[in-house]
Amino acid sequence: MIIQQVHVTPVAFRDPPLLNASGVHEPWALRTIVEVVTDDGLTGLGETYGDLHHLGRVRECAKALVGLDVHALNTMYARIDTIVGTGRRSGTTKEKSVDRVFSAFEVACLDIRGKAAGVPVSDLLGGKVRDSVPYSAYLFYKWAGHPGEEPDRFGAALDEAGIVAQAKLLIEEYGFASIKLKGGVFPPDVEIAAIRALHEAFPEMPLRLDPNAAWTVETSIRVGRELDGVLQYLEDPTAGIPGMAEVAAAVPMPLATNMCVVASEHFPPATASHAIGVLLLDHHYWGGLTRSSHIAAMCDTFGLAMSMHSNSHLGISLAAMTHLAAATPNLTFACDTHTPWQDGQDVVLPGALRFLDGAVAVPTGPGLGVELDRDALAVMHEQYETCGIRARDDTSYMQRFDPSFSARRPRW
Numbered sequence: 001m002i003i004q005q006v007h008v009t010p011v012a013f014r015d016p017p018l019l020n021a022s023g024v025h026e027p028w029a030l031r032t033i034v035e036v037v038t039d040d041g042l043t044g045l046g047e048t049y050g051d052l053h054h055l056g057r058v059r060e061c062a063k064a065l066v067g068l069d070v071h072a073l074n075t076m077y078a079r080i081d082t083i084v085g086t087g088r089r090s091g092t093t094k095e096k097s098v099d100r101v102f103s104a105f106e107v108a109c110l111d112i113r114g115k116a117a118g119v120p121v122s123d124l125l126g127g128k129v130r131d132s133v134p135y136s137a138y139l140f141y142k143w144a145g146h147p148g149e150e151p152d153r154f155g156a157a158l159d160e161a162g163i164v165a166q167a168k169l170l171i172e173e174y175g176f177a178s179i180k181l182k183g184g185v186f187p188p189d190v191e192i193a194a195i196r197a198l199h200e201a202f203p204e205m206p207l208r209l210d211p212n213a214a215w216t217v218e219t220s221i222r223v224g225r226e227l228d229g230v231l232q233y234l235e236d237p238t239a240g241i242p243g244m245a246e247v248a249a250a251v252p253m254p255l256a257t258n259m260c261v262v263a264s265e266h267f268p269p270a271t272a273s274h275a276i277g278v279l280l281l282d283h284h285y286w287g288g289l290t291r292s293s294h295i296a297a298m299c300d301t302f303g304l305a306m307s308m309h310s311n312s313h314l315g316i317s318l319a320a321m322t323h324l325a326a327a328t329p330n331l332t333f334a335c336d337t338h339t340p341w342q343d344g345q346d347v348v349l350p351g352a353l354r355f356l357d358g359a360v361a362v363p364t365g366p367g368l369g370v371e372l373d374r375d376a377l378a379v380m381h382e383q384y385e386t387c388g389i390r391a392r393d394d395t396s397y398m399q400r401f402d403p404s405f406s407a408r409r410p411r412w
């Protein structure tokens with residue numbers, strides 16, 4: 001099964017104005033779709049980030065993969081490493097570049113291997129231990145619509161009543177049985193009130209709050225203590241392993257992260273200082289599905305619970321996340337997904353991935369179990385070409401509407 005061609009297609013889809021500590025989502029979310037084609041006519045799918053810098057690296061590496069066998073993943077990783085290096089992203093997250101680029105190709109190769117063997121990707125990861133994967137309702141503070149546009153169907157959520165209404169809508173439509181609120185947007189007391197309102201409205205539901213490291217250690221400890229008995233876990237309240245360790249020692253609930261443990265070398269300091277209790281896995285930056293399984297084994301070794309992280313994504317990623325979660329015995333909590341926010345837009349044909357009672361049944365067909373919708377891919381690629389988003393960044397978009405906005409951390 002020799003790779004003959006690799007197609008890399010950037011796409012754009014509508015994204016609602018969701019607020020986070022860095023600003024607001026732009027009207028279009030960007031992703032990159034990868035198709036790996038072998039000499040025996042099989043095609044595998046992968047999905048990854050869509051920013052221009054990453055896209056350039058994916059395109060460059062795609063050319064270097066032609067001629068490799070889809071089983072030669074170690075050689076593929078080494079080749080990508082020589083091209084993009086193990087350099088780190090700057091900012092609060094520091095994933096390895098090679099892992100971020102390799103991931104999309106690895107998923108596509110596993111899709112091909114599953115198709116060739118007639119088995120689902122979850123079988124290639126050790127076999128599923130659950131038939132469906134629970135996801136949580138991922139709530140965001142939100143404007144009613146993008147400025148200058150009609151309100152979208154989700155409406156505004158700028159206070160606790162709006163957040164509770166949003167939770168009701170998502171739970172009614174998807175059946176979610178747990179809730180995560182993206183925080184770090186408003187002063188902590190406003191977000192504490194929203195969590196309390198959710199607790200009152202849904203007393204049985206596990207709740208999580210994630211301010212994306214927007215708080216100081218002191219604020220994090222105060223919020224953690226105030227939400228004793230209410231939060232299942234508190235995610236990335238503050239930046240860095242030392243700060244998280246201080247908070248963890250002082251609050252009653254476990255701390256979760258997708259920000260301070262994002263590469264293997266973060267495990268020793270994080271576990272030695274008991275900085276986290278929960279790791280949010282994400283195959284897009286942990287180097288694909290197999291390497292993510294290794295990270296799950298590390299979590300098992302160090303007694304860390306697990307959930308899964310998401311960014312704005314489409315169905316290829318949802319399928320990959322679902323296979324990985326199904327084959328991860330120590331996945332403890334319902335996973336994050338942005339799927340409701342894509343509101344039916346997708347590059348895969350409908351039907352393979354459905355939410356029932358907040359969970360997605362693990363596809364049983366060969367490979368990822370999803371099929372590319374070529375018409376939708378063409379439309380989304382055209383949107384990418386014309387939407388004009390890729391040269392901008394979140395903060396400048398936010399500052400156009402609120403010049404006083406600053407995404408500096410800690411904010412409180």
Ligand SMILES: O=C([O-])C(=O)C[C@H](O)[C@@H](O)C(=O)[O-]
Pocket residue numbers: 018019020182210212258309310311312336
């Ligand atoms: O910790 C998280 O869940 C994220 O940071 C995921 C996303 O980037 C989220 O913040 C967003 O979509 O605004």
